[in-house]
Amino acid sequence: MTSSKWVKHMADLQDLYRQIILDHARNPQGRGLIGSLQDGGVAQSHQVNPTCGDEITLRAHVMRDRSGDVRILDVSWEGQGCSISQASSSVMTELVIGQTLTQVEDLAAAFRSLMDTRGGTVDPQVEEQLGDAAAFAGVSKFPARVKCALLAWIALRDALLKATPVEGERHG
Amino acid sequence: MVDKAETLDRGELARIRADFPLLARPTPGGQDLVYLDSAATSQKPDPVLDAEQDFYIMRNAAVHRGAHSLSNEATMAFESARGQVASFVGVEADELVWTSGATAAINLVAYGFANATAGIGPSAAQRFALQPGDEIVVSEAEHHANLIPWQQLAARTGAVLRWFGVDEQGRVRVDESATVITDRTRIVAITHVSNVTGAITDLAPVVARAHEVGAYVVLDACQSVPHLPVNFRDLDVDFAAFSAHKMFGPTGIGALYGKRDLLADLPPVTTGGSMVEVVTMTEATFAPPPGRFEAGTQPVAQAIAFGVAAQYLSELGMAKVAAHEAELAAALLSAVAIEGVRVIGPTDPQDRIAVVSFVVDGVHAHDVGQVLDDAGVAVRVGHHCAQPLHRRFGVAATARVSASLYTNEHDVECFATALSTVRDFFKVGEAYG
Ligand SMILES: Cc1ncc(COP(=O)(O)O)c(C=O)c1O
Numbered sequence: 001m002t003s004s005k006w007v008k009h010m011a012d013l014q015d016l017y018r019q020i021i022l023d024h025a026r027n028p029q030g031r032g033l034i035g036s037l038q039d040g041g042v043a044q045s046h047q048v049n050p051t052c053g054d055e056i057t058l059r060a061h062v063m064r065d066r067s068g069d070v071r072i073l074d075v076s077w078e079g080q081g082c083s084i085s086q087a088s089s090s091v092m093t094e095l096v097i098g099q100t101l102t103q104v105e106d107l108a109a110a111f112r113s114l115m116d117t118r119g120g121t122v123d124p125q126v127e128e129q130l131g132d133a134a135a136f137a138g139v140s141k142f143p144a145r146v147k148c149a150l151l152a153w154i155a156l157r158d159a160l161l162k163a164t165p166v167e168g169e170r171h172g
Numbered sequence: 173m174v175d176k177a178e179t180l181d182r183g184e185l186a187r188i189r190a191d192f193p194l195l196a197r198p199t200p201g202g203q204d205l206v207y208l209d210s211a212a213t214s215q216k217p218d219p220v221l222d223a224e225q226d227f228y229i230m231r232n233a234a235v236h237r238g239a240h241s242l243s244n245e246a247t248m249a250f251e252s253a254r255g256q257v258a259s260f261v262g263v264e265a266d267e268l269v270w271t272s273g274a275t276a277a278i279n280l281v282a283y284g285f286a287n288a289t290a291g292i293g294p295s296a297a298q299r300f301a302l303q304p305g306d307e308i309v310v311s312e313a314e315h316h317a318n319l320i321p322w323q324q325l326a327a328r329t330g331a332v333l334r335w336f337g338v339d340e341q342g343r344v345r346v347d348e349s350a351t352v353i354t355d356r357t358r359i360v361a362i363t364h365v366s367n368v369t370g371a372i373t374d375l376a377p378v379v380a381r382a383h384e385v386g387a388y389v390v391l392d393a394c395q396s397v398p399h400l401p402v403n404f405r406d407l408d409v410d411f412a413a414f415s416a417h418k419m420f421g422p423t424g425i426g427a428l429y430g431k432r433d434l435l436a437d438l439p440p441v442t443t444g445g446s447m448v449e450v451v452t453m454t455e456a457t458f459a460p461p462p463g464r465f466e467a468g469t470q471p472v473a474q475a476i477a478f479g480v481a482a483q484y485l486s487e488l489g490m491a492k493v494a495a496h497e498a499e500l501a502a503a504l505l506s507a508v509a510i511e512g513v514r515v516i517g518p519t520d521p522q523d524r525i526a527v528v529s530f531v532v533d534g535v536h537a538h539d540v541g542q543v544l545d546d547a548g549v550a551v552r553v554g555h556h557c558a559q560p561l562h563r564r565f566g567v568a569a570t571a572r573v574s575a576s577l578y579t580n581e582h583d584v585e586c587f588a589t590a591l592s593t594v595r596d597f598f599k600v601g602e603a604y605g
Binding site for chain 2: 025051054084145
């Protein structure tokens with residue numbers, strides 16, 4: 001075994017499981033469904049990762065503010081999965097609450113592009129935009145794990161498509 | 173279950189390992205590869221690799237078609253491979269149908285029943301016709317390949333699916349044969365060895381009860397044929413399916429065994445060239461088995477290599493293979509007997525083969541697999557195509573280590589060392605903060 005290869009390999013694992021990811025996995029944000037599907041502006045999505053049986057049920061609560069923008073008031077979720085999927089759900093929750101639908105679409109696109117880098121260099125702008133979620137860059141080197149990181153984002157997109165926003169006051 | 177046969181000595185095992193070139197390649201990280209995923213697919217020895225290539229280099233021609241001598245040679249090799257594989261499992265060559273794998277073999281039987289139910293085939297095929305309310309029995313331990321085709325058959329025919337449960341250690345509850353198999357049961361489709369728990373099914377009571385009520389037994393022998401001495405005739409099963417790629421053969425080829433009189437009456441599912449006798453613009457008569465079930469150009473090189481794989485195993489002797497793997501089963505079980513690790517499957521090596529699935533408390537199987545992979549240890553994670561069995565044990569996924577003839581003590585030691593680091597890596601048990 002060549003030592004340089006070995007060093008690179010260890011680095012891959014550390015890179016996959018960055019501290020921020022391990023922390024979120026151990027102490028996930030948004031876990032535990034809140035509100036009720038009967039409430040106005042609430043929609044839910046259930047997604048599974050068929051290769052490993054991971055699942056997530058995600059609930060989003062949206063409202064149209066006075067300026068006409070649709071905003072995410074709250075996101076909560078429940079599910080089982082690996083540390084990557086749990087941490088990704090947690091980081092995403094923190095990132096999207098309070099954002100408009102357009103902003104969330106941009107974030108989702110940025111996250112997808114991060115997953116497509118295959119371990120290559122990340123666009124600094126994407127990194128900046130994603131904040132903590134940029135820590136998932138290492139996942140892109142492991143094609144089998146990309147779906148784990150994307151599961152929450154897929155559930156969010158699906159829930160947002162289903163949601164009819166309640167009309168409300170200007171947010172924040 | 174496993175005889176106290178002579179096991180492999182170190183020299184023999186080293187020679188065997190040298191036959192498998194892939195075992196010598198390093199991992200992408202530069203470590204020695206520790207391959208513990210043989211239940212998913214086995215590695216291939218040189219004689220098998222050579223047979224496939226030699227066919228293309230020296231004998232490639234259409235089988236059962238040409239008048240030329242090259243075609244004759246190819247046909248002879250193709251048919252002698254059938255004989256090798258058939259005798260490996262204790263049956264005659266004309267009772268062995270080539271399929272693309274076990275999944276295709278099971279579907280061939282299930283859709284044969286569906287065709288018979290639809291009135292297709294000679295009147296003798298009516299022995300396979302199902303009535304609404306007839307019962308098909310499976311088990312909770314089945315691979316999806318031996319479950320979904322039967323669900324589909326039930327949906328097509330109005331038959332009802334029933335199943336054997338498994339006990340706390342994943343063993344099929346064959347003691348319930350008398351109640352699970354009823355007068356309405358027409359098919360019992362059951363696994364010989366579970367690809368998740370490694371549990372060996374005690375078939376005798378199942379086969380006896382099935383035949384008592386006139387039901388056919390379809391055996392999923394995918395995980396037994398590569399690891400144990402198996403004789404379908406002695407087991408008295410009616411059909412059995414297995415895949416070459418799990419027993420040192422190529423992908424794309426497997427086999428269906430069927431008792432001669434049953435294959436003779438079973439309607440074909442895939443129709444077309446090579447499987448016919450007389451064809452007019454409106455009708456066709458079919459060739460006798462096994463050709464009737466082999467429509468279209470067959471994977472000839474793969475069949476020949478499959479024959480060589482069976483030969484490779486029979487030259488060693490399956491009793492010896494099983495004895496070696498029984499030692500590995502015991503070693504794998506002790507490797508996982510550590511704090512925070514729970515085995516899904518039998519704890520007694522007597523009841524199982526060397527396939528061990530487990531969960532690590534507080535760490536998802538995917539994460540377990542990733543850390544093991546980092547140490548060069550290749551294991552399978554997920555539900556292993558057996559979701560109902562995982563649900564039965566209240567888990568979504570397990571990690572699975574599985575051994576084969578070429579697995580050695582060193583492989584098991586590397587796995588044990590890597591496994592012992594998993595909980596620390598994810599800081600399980602430490603207070604968060
Ligand atoms: C018990 C069992 N049955 C059926 C199958 C399906 O075999 P194949 O995918 O080769 O058709 C497998 C392999 O994954 C298996 O382990």
